[in-house]
Amino acid sequence: MERIRVIAFDADDTLWVNEPIFRGVKAEFMTLLEKYADAKTIQERLLAVERENIGVFGYGVKGFLLSLIETAAQVSQERLSGADIQKLIALGKEMLASPVELMDGVEAVLEDLCRRYSLMIITKGDLLDQESKIARSKLAPYFDKIEILSEKDETAYDRVLSTHGVGPREFMMVGNSLRSDVLPVVNLGGHAVHVPFATTWAHEQVAVSAMDQSLWLTLSHLGELPPCLPQRFSLAGKS
């Protein structure tokens, strides 16, 4: 019945590159700590600390930085120096100020779609950090609404759709995370497009069956979205 009216985009690793910045900092972190412990120990500790802290600190650079510091304090067995701490904090501040590198072809896709649909950003993380990246990306003019959430689950999407008076069948979410961009939206009866990024943070990884995968569209590149929209979605919407 209903046609898609609103298309929302995830931001990190969908509109711009993010995970490689975290990976780069993790590599520097490993080098900084190699005098205290072996790589496997540090990696396992960091993943455990991050998993434990996500519910307390939420997503974003500040919580990540606190997890790095906590891991460093744990694996260094009391030998961690103030200088190492200052280096870690400096790494975090660099992350917050690093240039925003847009994914290939993003602007052309948004330029095209914003004439036919109402566009949104729905992202999670630290408020100031995400606002600052949106400003640095210079993409804000393409979007009618920007929502920065602490979590992207069914409850959160349901609230956002209600706030903006959008029905699930009129809504499409586009992003790189099955866990945050695809599954909750499909479960609400909305449309979802998965554009996997080269690397996915362990926390966002989920296992899905071949059957589930028929519920959403998977594209290898954001540029494939505009040409396939009329065929797959407007026609389906009219039936």
Next chain:
Amino acid sequence: MERIRVIAFDADDTLWVNEPIFRGVKAEFMTLLEKYADAKTIQERLLAVERENIGVFGYGVKGFLLSLIETAAQVSQERLSGADIQKLIALGKEMLASPVELMDGVEAVLEDLCRRYSLMIITKGDLLDQESKIARSKLAPYFDKIEILSEKDETAYDRVLSTHGVGPREFMMVGNSLRSDVLPVVNLGGHAVHVPFATTWAHEQVAVSAMDQSLWLTLSHLGELPPCLPQRFSLAGKS
């Protein structure tokens, strides 16, 4: 012409106690570091680090905790231990889980006003932290809208009012900070009520003249708000 239709409340130190939690943690921080430097040096360094970091990390517990750790690394002159870092991180986590202590009489005031006005919360800080405090406060049912912002300046209020279709003359902001709750709202042509809290964070302090003070109402307690609303504001609104 217009009557007040929407009353928005700041959260920290307006609806519930917040600054004393920060002060308590600062006191524990001073004790932890007294082996490295004198109190005056630590205090001055912390204020300088906080001021420098506010633009990078924003408001909230995570940024505060990172500033504590950075200050500790600076004043300890390379002698900071991993155990001290872990104690600081534990203090931060305790802050994030500490019970929400409502200000005296808050529920009675909200109970009364929510029948006559549309109520909002407009607060700044970390998204997850503020959401969690709102949930723990159990006050959410009194409010039609909740806005968590990275900064509460004229631009931010202007955007919130536009989003919700509220004119400045129909809007009243109630809070403990002249800088964040009163001055930007008065400058936009809205109404503001200042309910000073016992202590104000140095960052929020501003100097105001006696003349300025005639532009808003100052109350010593939130409970004084409902009885003075009809006299001062509805009548003024009708003229």
